[in-house]
Amino acid sequence: MGNGVFASRIRKLRMDRGLTMERLSKDVKVSRSAVAMWESNGTVPRDDLLIKLSKYFGVSIDYLLGNEKMEDKGPESERLQYIQRSLGKLDETRLEKAEQMLSVMFDDIFDDEEGTDDI
Known part of the structure; x- marks a missing residue:
């Protein structure tokens, strides 16, 4: 027996971000049929x-899994989703370049994120 809430939430999350099944499968390293x-x-x-x-x-x-509702985070969340959808359309080479550019432009933020692994 499947989980209908899981099915609809995965589909909605994928579609809200403008991702194809193929792209999601590649990003999380599973088959498209999965x-x-x-x-x-x-x-x-x-x-x-x-x-x-x-x-x-x-x-x-x-x-x-359907055990909690997602809070609407408003315009900030929409902006992040737009950026994520746009980045999802890039091939691997361009995505790496975008990541390098962001890390140069915002090195203080990226350095903070790396430091959290030590906690």
Whole structure:
């Protein structure tokens, strides 16, 4: 038995970000048919993939599984989603260049993020 909430949330998150099933499958390193099964049957993936999906979409595992509602974060969230959709359309080479440019422009922010791994 599948999880209909999981299916609809994965589909909505993917579509809200302008991602194809193919792109999502490549980004999280699964087959396209796995993504299709998540969205059509509500097949819940292994724990390691749930963690990867929650990080990828910036939501909790509880949200993905239907145990909590996602708060609307307003315009700031919409702006971040726009940026994420745009970056999702880049090929790997351009994505790496974008990341390099951002890290140069905002090195103080990127340095702070790297330091959190030590905690």
